[in-house]
Amino acid sequence: MTTTRPDRAIGVLGERALIERIHRRTGTLPDWVQLGIGDDAAVLAAERNASTVVTSDALVEHVHFRRDWSPMTAVGHKALAVNLSDLAAMGASPRACLLSLALPDDLPLQAFDDLVTGITDLAASARAPLVGGNISRSPGPLVVDVTAIGAVHARRVMTRAGGRPGDLLYVSGSIGAAAAGLSWLESGVDRESLDEASRQCVARFEWPTPRVRLGRVAAHSRAVTACIDLSDGLAEAVRQLAEASRTGARLSASALPIPIGARRRAESLGRDVETTALAGGEDYELLFAVARKRRRAFLGAASRCSDVPVTLIGELTEGKDLTLDRGTRLDSLPSGFRHF
Amino acid sequence: MTTTRPDRAIGVLGERALIERIHRRTGTLPDWVQLGIGDDAAVLAAERNASTVVTSDALVEHVHFRRDWSPMTAVGHKALAVNLSDLAAMGASPRACLLSLALPDDLPLQAFDDLVTGITDLAASARAPLVGGNISRSPGPLVVDVTAIGAVHARRVMTRAGGRPGDLLYVSGSIGAAAAGLSWLESGVDRESLDEASRQCVARFEWPTPRVRLGRVAAHSRAVTACIDLSDGLAEAVRQLAEASRTGARLSASALPIPIGARRRAESLGRDVETTALAGGEDYELLFAVARKRRRAFLGAASRCSDVPVTLIGELTEGKDLTLDRGTRLDSLPSGFRHF
Numbered sequence: 001m002t003t004t005r006p007d008r009a010i011g012v013l014g015e016r017a018l019i020e021r022i023h024r025r026t027g028t029l030p031d032w033v034q035l036g037i038g039d040d041a042a043v044l045a046a047e048r049n050a051s052t053v054v055t056s057d058a059l060v061e062h063v064h065f066r067r068d069w070s071p072m073t074a075v076g077h078k079a080l081a082v083n084l085s086d087l088a089a090m091g092a093s094p095r096a097c098l099l100s101l102a103l104p105d106d107l108p109l110q111a112f113d114d115l116v117t118g119i120t121d122l123a124a125s126a127r128a129p130l131v132g133g134n135i136s137r138s139p140g141p142l143v144v145d146v147t148a149i150g151a152v153h154a155r156r157v158m159t160r161a162g163g164r165p166g167d168l169l170y171v172s173g174s175i176g177a178a179a180a181g182l183s184w185l186e187s188g189v190d191r192e193s194l195d196e197a198s199r200q201c202v203a204r205f206e207w208p209t210p211r212v213r214l215g216r217v218a219a220h221s222r223a224v225t226a227c228i229d230l231s232d233g234l235a236e237a238v239r240q241l242a243e244a245s246r247t248g249a250r251l252s253a254s255a256l257p258i259p260i261g262a263r264r265r266a267e268s269l270g271r272d273v274e275t276t277a278l279a280g281g282e283d284y285e286l287l288f289a290v291a292r293k294r295r296r297a298f299l300g301a302a303s304r305c306s307d308v309p310v311t312l313i314g315e316l317t318e319g320k321d322l323t324l325d326r327g328t329r330l331d332s333l334p335s336g337f338r339h340f
Numbered sequence: 341m342t343t344t345r346p347d348r349a350i351g352v353l354g355e356r357a358l359i360e361r362i363h364r365r366t367g368t369l370p371d372w373v374q375l376g377i378g379d380d381a382a383v384l385a386a387e388r389n390a391s392t393v394v395t396s397d398a399l400v401e402h403v404h405f406r407r408d409w410s411p412m413t414a415v416g417h418k419a420l421a422v423n424l425s426d427l428a429a430m431g432a433s434p435r436a437c438l439l440s441l442a443l444p445d446d447l448p449l450q451a452f453d454d455l456v457t458g459i460t461d462l463a464a465s466a467r468a469p470l471v472g473g474n475i476s477r478s479p480g481p482l483v484v485d486v487t488a489i490g491a492v493h494a495r496r497v498m499t500r501a502g503g504r505p506g507d508l509l510y511v512s513g514s515i516g517a518a519a520a521g522l523s524w525l526e527s528g529v530d531r532e533s534l535d536e537a538s539r540q541c542v543a544r545f546e547w548p549t550p551r552v553r554l555g556r557v558a559a560h561s562r563a564v565t566a567c568i569d570l571s572d573g574l575a576e577a578v579r580q581l582a583e584a585s586r587t588g589a590r591l592s593a594s595a596l597p598i599p600i601g602a603r604r605r606a607e608s609l610g611r612d613v614e615t616t617a618l619a620g621g622e623d624y625e626l627l628f629a630v631a632r633k634r635r636r637a638f639l640g641a642a643s644r645c646s647d648v649p650v651t652l653i654g655e656l657t658e659g660k661d662l663t664l665d666r667g668t669r670l671d672s673l674p675s676g677f678r679h680f
Contacts, residue, residue, distance in 0.1 A: 035497070040427075040429035040430055040567075040568060041490070043391045046389055047386075050386055054438060055438070056438045056473055057474045060476045060478055061479075087381060096394070102398060138480065138483075141479055147487040160378075
């Protein structure tokens with residue numbers, strides 16, 4: 001990352017000049033974008049029988065990120081990734097995104113460009129081009145608010161509410177790494193001094209991978225009865241899915257896919273490994289409830305996403321209890337992570 | 341506005357409790373909302389042959405509003421209204437909106453409730469229900485970011501770019517009132533002491549009416565070659581429409597619909613009335629370029645919106661010049677208002 005004019009802040013440029021800088025980074029638009037940046041609103045072509053899926057989520061400086069901790073490309077990436085993760089949880093395909101920025105006057109132009117690059121790079125790879133938005137001044141923190149728009153066949157929508165007692169619970173990827181990464185950043189450690197497993201945790205916090213393809217193929221398998229993404233941690237996701245489905249849930253502690261970096265970090269802080277991983281937010285994995293007799297269809301579909309495994313971690317139950325089976329005893333599920 | 345617990349700030353409540361307060365205010369959902377607040381994303385049913393129109397715009401405290409100037413219901417109303425105005429400029433019908441809030445910890449709960457009420461009241465009357473969004477803490481200003489989603493038949497979309505030399509320029513309603521209203525608020529005057537015409541200017545600043553129905557019927561008339569809304573003032577709107585259409589434009593100063601309150605305010609400040617009204621932002625009216633031979637169709641359609649008149653103010657021209665015809669002389673069009 002080189003800064004040719006390190007003293008140049010965005011305050012010297014007007015909204016139109018900044019929008020022009022964004023526009024130059026958006027690249028080729030897919031054919032469903034009838035109208036992108038530059039009019040009063042963006043226009044996306046109709047897709048036959050597809051419902052429109054919309055979600056918005058903001059990253060606020062000093063609340064969700066710090067400029068002195070993370071590169072701005074990562075902040076931009078994450079601002080879009082958390083929204084694509086919400087689309088993934090519905091089984092939707094991304095189609096476009098909007099970016100709403102509130103910018104402090106002293107934000108360096110290079111930071112602005114990096115932020116936008118982080119968004120447009122992910123937007124290009126996810127085929128969710130930036131088609132509009134707005135820019136305001138901020139007398140306080142940098143606020144990066146993204147809206148993602150997707151499409152899904154009406155009968156393929158996955159919600160949180162369709163789970164039934166006996167359904168199997170699967171989680172994608174691994175849990176607890178992002179929270180371990182955040183705890184490393186909070187500790188003020190020089191990241192160059194971290195070992196590989198710990199660095200991966202920091203990367204999981206800064207560069208989450210939305211499970212878009214997995215969400216889509218899982219929705220197509222017709223095996224998933226309910227789905228939610230893990231923005232606030234696995235425990236909170238299980239709680240919300242079970243609440244919406246009016247079931248209880250039982251997880252198996254020994255089955256939880258907790259990577260070595262997250263295990264070591266919890267142990268070094270004297271914390272319980274499983275509780276820490278369950279409560280840790282920002283994993284942006286997917287939690288699925290799967291009808292027991294459709295299990296093979298689900299696993300077959302999931303295996304088509306060879307980059308991310310799914311792990312059986314428990315099941316939905318009758319009643320309302322949320323429990324963690326530790327082999328020798330049954331604990332209550334710990335409370336989740338709260339951004340706010 | 342009564343505050344039963346004046347000392348209660350939103351900091352004491354969590355995100356879920358605040359979302360629940362919003363959810364209670366959303367009312368009955370139209371049948372196109374398959375899934376509203378409460379899942380990872382909202383889902384809107386497909387509409388046959390309709391393109392999806394999306395736009396987002398934010399109001400930032402101390403930049404766009406001040407809590408000690410305007411009631412929070414007005415701030416909420418305006419946050420949605422400016423987005424509906426963008427949909428109107430495309431000829432789209434509103435279908436839903438998302439709300440992204442960054443909230444200072446000391447925001448009184450009553451202010452939060454009033455803000456939400458301002459949004460949900462307009463959302464209900466515009467049939468654009470609040471279907472999702474997110475809430476974050478803000479270590480600085482209150483940020484109210486709204487995304488509006490609409491639908492329009494693909495062949496009815498109005499853009500800024502279709503104008504041709506000779507097309508007639510019409511503007512809805514009146515111009516300059518909102519800027520006059522803002523200048524009253526900035527002056528610190530006690531609004532109770534204002535006369536009726538001046539109060540109307542303040543109301544135009546605080547409670548803009550998005551011209552949704554007019555935009556829709558105008559788009560259906562097939563007479564409009566280009567359209568834009570007046571967020572940054574008429575002069576800036578003419579500039580952007582002409583630039584996108586690769587034309588010039590000539591406006592007639594004597595034709596401009598400037599209400600008496602705006603005239604008096606400009607005169608009392610020793611400013612030129614027409615220049616002030618042309619440069620004044622936040623009118624949220626619509627500017628139309630109309631094919632000369634389709635003029636009757638346009639006026640017939642516009643007359644179906646009896647609440648808002650349209651006024652012929654000039655025409656698009658060959659070349660690039662943007663001029664204001666003052667009868668005795670031809671001036672350059674003044675520069676527009678800039679939020680940023």
